[in-house]
Amino acid sequence: AQSVTQLGSHVSVSEGALVLLRCNYSSSVPPYLFWYVQYPNQGLQLLLKYTTGATLVKGINGFEAEFKKSETSFHLTKPSAHMSDAAEYFCAVSDRGNFNKFYFGSGTKLNVKP
Amino acid sequence: EPEVTQTPSHQVTQMGQEVILRCVPISNHLYFYWYRQILGQKVEFLVSFYNNEISEKSEIFDDQFSVERPDGSNFTLKIRSTKLEDSAMYFCASSTGLGGETQYFGPGTRLLVL
Numbered sequence: 275a276q277s278v279t280q281l282g283s284h285v286s287v288s289e290g291a292l293v294l295l296r297c298n299y300s301s302s303v304p305p306y307l308f309w310y311v312q313y314p315n316q317g318l319q320l321l322l323k324y325t326t327g328a329t330l331v332k333g334i335n336g337f338e339a340e341f342k343k344s345e346t347s348f349h350l351t352k353p354s355a356h357m358s359d360a361a362e363y364f365c366a367v368s369d370r371g372n373f374n375k376f377y378f379g380s381g382t383k384l385n386v387k388p
Numbered sequence: 389e390p391e392v393t394q395t396p397s398h399q400v401t402q403m404g405q406e407v408i409l410r411c412v413p414i415s416n417h418l419y420f421y422w423y424r425q426i427l428g429q430k431v432e433f434l435v436s437f438y439n440n441e442i443s444e445k446s447e448i449f450d451d452q453f454s455v456e457r458p459d460g461s462n463f464t465l466k467i468r469s470t471k472l473e474d475s476a477m478y479f480c481a482s483s484t485g486l487g488g489e490t491q492y493f494g495p496g497t498r499l500l501v502l
Contacts, residue, residue, distance in 0.1 A: 278430075306488035317392065318431075318479065318493035325488035364431065374419055374486045375444055378431040 276301050280365050280379035288387045293337075293352040295382045297365030300346065305367040307348040308376070309339055312362045321363075324348060335359070360386045390414045392494035394480050400500045401470055409465045409497045411480030420463045421481040421491060422455065424448075431479065437463065470501045 277300035287293055299305055306325050310318040322333025329341040335358075339350045350363060365379040393412045401407050413420050422434040435445045437455050454466045463482075467474055477498050481491040 308490070310493070315495065317495040320490050323488070323490060368488070371487065374421070374436050374483065375433045376491060377433070380430050
């Protein structure tokens with residue numbers, strides 16, 4: 275069964291610093307890949323996704339992620355953190371084909387220090 | 389922008405009682421989902437629903453759970469006889485299709501079973 279690993283349940287960066295949130299999946303066939311963000315008392319909001327094509331995908335709020343098949347990874351980055359980026363970030367995958375079940379990582383809470 | 393809504397935001401119930409969690413998916417979406425997140429654990433898939441029937445369900449989704457789309461807008465999750473271990477955040481989601489389509493999540497219902 276698919277497994278998604280997010281290294282680091284809590285990540286703390288200074289405002290203006292690079293944000294790097296890690297996500298690895300387990301399947302040998304690359305799945306569809308998603309990053310969601312959750313602000314307090316809100317639902318999960320899509321940041322970006324990779325389905326096919328260019329492996330570097332850009333999302334909202336200046337975030338981007340790169341799919342690396344050889345590393346089974348889909349790490350999320352942002353060059354310069356902003357205070358408003360403080361939230362919980364979830365990596366999710368779904369198997370290729372007409373499947374719709376999402377497998378989630380355990381989430382990473384991002385803290386941004388002034 | 390259209391969004392998925394869920395009611396109530398919080399529900400407290402006694403063990404053995406029935407609860408119904410309600411969701412209004414995005415209006416032109418065809419696929420509907422329930423996920424749950426027990427405190428400190430990953431978001432887990434429960435069930436997907438399409439064309440008025442369950443298309444996939446997890447091992448968690450046993451006979452105590454049921455889903456329904458009683459009219460053209462609502463999508464409900466019923467737990468017939470709640471257990472302590474049903475305490476969790478329940479998320480509803482919807483999508484236009486399968487195969488890498490984005491799932492749009494509601495803000496969740498926090499269920500506490502006493």
